[in-house]
Amino acid sequence: MSLFAKFDGIRAGVEALLGSVRNPFDVRFDRVLSPTEALLEGRPVLLLGTNNYLGLTFDPACVEASMRALEETGTGTTGSRIANGTYSSHALLEQRIAEFYGKRSAIIFSTGYQANLGLISTLAGRDDHLLIDADSHASIYDASKLSTAEVIRFRHNDPEDLAHRLRRLKGRPGNRIIVTEGIYSMLGDTAPLREIAAVKREMGACLIVDEAHSLGILGANGRGLAEAAGVEGDVDFVVGTFSKSLGAVGGFAASDLPDFDLLRIVCRPYMFTASLPPAVIGSVIAALQRLSTDKSLGARALSNSRRLYGGLEQSGFKLGPEPNPIVAIKMPDPARAALFWNRLIDEGIYVNLALPPATPGSLSLIRSSVSSAHSDVQIDRAISIMTAVGRELGVIAAR
């Protein structure tokens, strides 16, 4: 039997679904022109599915810092953080992240995925209990698999269910570690973090919050949902990524716990991979500076999100529960979602197609991510085209 035979079902499902539409796993941009525009199949497309929330990928200060680092320190570190892969810029970025969050220390990872993988799998040891939200990102699930702890899912955004599951553990030894996210990546909903923090305090658990999609967006200083909810003191570990609001790649974890830096010698996804290239570190330091000094970026991303969400809602689409920079349209079925996604590209709009089992509740979603760099004209054009395609495919009622 072929090594790949086990994936026959998945392959057949994808082939049956795609039929005459483009393969979403094979989209290749000819050229990216700006945070909101690219060329695809030789034609211009509006980028509305790139997580580029603050539009910093072409920010002159970020580009200049990146180029300077490239010229001064080369294309890559060619080593891991525990060997030759720590430059002064890596340490400086860690210091800046810690300062930004007001935490004692921060550790950077080569991707956001690895930040969750490393932090969670290392912290949650044998006899510990890891409680993860049912809608957690794949990196949290994979970290759970890698850990030796007992892993329990709690109902999505349900603090009472979390408390109930923690109560079931009464009398059993081991640490309780709760993992939640600021903004959830598929539907764009926020966690009830104040209530989750209250459960954490009551039950004596530890709390990890992944702010990947909320960094730069929520909170007066852009620190994410914990800041917006006023519970930063309850969060034992903040996790985040450089690949969304900060326009590059990489991830981090920050904490006040005195032993946090022990992770540097026990966390395998940190230790046994090459460190981020200097050019990435340079642009992220500049992007963090931009985020810290220009509060209008996050505000603009949110107002653009409300504009898109409001327009689509008015057209009759079924959407995720909140107008955050992730705006998800619920489609009637996977086939219609694929057709809708394909037609939007025909009409010059790139969004994400999200299908089960990658989605909560087996939903078929058209997932947009809104940027501060989008203009009102671009958002209105997207609403108009999505509405027309929605009517054409019977997703929403004809006028």
Add this chain to the structure above:
Amino acid sequence: MAAQGSILDRGRIEAEIIAMLSGRVPQGVQVSSETQILRGLGLDSVAILDFIMDLEDRFDISIPLDRVAEVETIADLSGAIETLMRAAR
């Protein structure tokens, strides 16, 4: 139906699982004790995990993900639930 938290034997747990699945599996899918959970129910992996969550509520236990991974058939699942209920007693 027994009160939540009381111990049920494996046969009754299995009957309840099959009854709870009846409204969830696609039409035409017959569920028995030997049905393979991942391949035989016509549900994707997330739908299966969500169903397991309903079982956790029904039997007032938590079924850790590593235990879920070890389970292949409805009979295995019934056995795991019985074991966890006894351990939680």
